[in-house]
Amino acid sequence: MANDHPIISIVVPCYNEQENVRAMIDRLRGVLEPITRDYEIIFINDGSADATSDRVSAAHGEDGRVKLIELSRNFGHQLALMAGLDVASGDAVITIDADLQHPPELIPEMLARWQDGDDVVHAVRQRSGGGGIQRLTSRMSYRLLRSLCEVDILPNAADFRLLDRRVVQVMRQLRERFRFDRGLVRWLGFRQGQVAYQEDLRLGGRPAYRWSQRVRLLGNAVFSLSSRPLSLVGVLGLFVSLGAAAYLVFVLATRLLAPDRFGVQSGWASTMAMILLFGGVQLVAIWLLGQYVGRTYEETKQRPPYVIARGLGLEGPGIPRTTRPRLEIPGNLLPPSRQV
Ligand code: UDP
Ligand code: MG
Numbered sequence: 094m095a096n097d098h099p100i101i102s103i104v105v106p107c108y109n110e111q112e113n114v115r116a117m118i119d120r121l122r123g124v125l126e127p128i129t130r131d132y133e134i135i136f137i138n139d140g141s142a143d144a145t146s147d148r149v150s151a152a153h154g155e156d157g158r159v160k161l162i163e164l165s166r167n168f169g170h171q172l173a174l175m176a177g178l179d180v181a182s183g184d185a186v187i188t189i190d191a192d193l194q195h196p197p198e199l200i201p202e203m204l205a206r207w208q209d210g211d212d213v214v215h216a217v218r219q220r221s222g223g224g225g226i227q228r229l230t231s232r233m234s235y236r237l238l239r240s241l242c243e244v245d246i247l248p249n250a251a252d253f254r255l256l257d258r259r260v261v262q263v264m265r266q267l268r269e270r271f272r273f274d275r276g277l278v279r280w281l282g283f284r285q286g287q288v289a290y291q292e293d294l295r296l297g298g299r300p301a302y303r304w305s306q307r308v309r310l311l312g313n314a315v316f317s318l319s320s321r322p323l324s325l326v327g328v329l330g331l332f333v334s335l336g337a338a339a340y341l342v343f344v345l346a347t348r349l350l351a352p353d354r355f356g357v358q359s360g361w362a363s364t365m366a367m368i369l370l371f372g373g374v375q376l377v378a379i380w381l382l383g384q385y386v387g388r389t390y391e392e393t394k395q396r397p398p399y400v401i402a403r404g405l406g407l408e409g410p411g412i413p414r415t416t417r418p419r420l421e422i423p424g425n426l427l428p429p430s431r432q433v
Pocket of ligand 1 (some may be wrong): 105106108111112139167168169170173183189190191192194295299300
């Protein structure tokens, strides 16, 4: 190889994907080999409880271009992607899901666009392969995101995209842990293009994302990309205050000027209704504030966003040594249960 780094890096985050690793490698090979042999496929094992890691290790044994980064536990898809971008050294880096919902056959077209000068190529889903409810919630989420965020998020873009090396270098500087890469990449600028694809059904295994994770991701997307919700609460507060002031003037005026005509209610029910309403509004506002404060607190701890337990085929400052020196520990120093 002429370069010390490959031309193409493929980054595949995996959480319990043992059934898909082999098929993924085969289909990636099918599209990459005719283009170049100078590529690497990096699997990021995000704390899988199954044999994902063994499958990748076996593939690495056969072909050194298949590489592995093993995180020390489950950190979530977005942080697994972050780990992948941190270690991928290709001139173009492509992130793709392990479950083959993102067809690798789209990669040649993405590469062609990159060759034409695009720095980022998004794969945009034409029709979701998920169920009706999932499709609906995903469409609603995009609506919500686009209306709340200052970033122009592409509807139906996936975490299937090509990034030029320059863009990867900038992405590496964004160390935030509450992240939504689909928005962050848009925020970066550069020349961004897109290609459409038809989403396939998941090949094997179950969707790794639980509903709670989806909700959290949506929260991260909104709160990490925008502080507009805070302004909206401000506007709400202003309207409520103005309404209350107007009502107060009305109450006082009727009391003073025409106490019998309007018969202003001063009953228990209306008072309770008001207290509960405003109590609820205030709690929501505090919750919203808490979303920002909590994230700020987490970020100020400056913990590493993810932890690498070991790497295969990759070395670097963040990737720890995994071989241990052998020690002969005399049997009589060990508890009886060990002295067979
Ligand atoms: N994933 C991950 N860590 C997680 C959850 C998911 O690395 O905690 C990976 C998963 O293995 C897959 C990708 O992220 O490659 C997308 O996950 P999934 O297919 O469950 O999401 P969906 O396609 O339903 O959006
Ligand atoms: Mg999937």
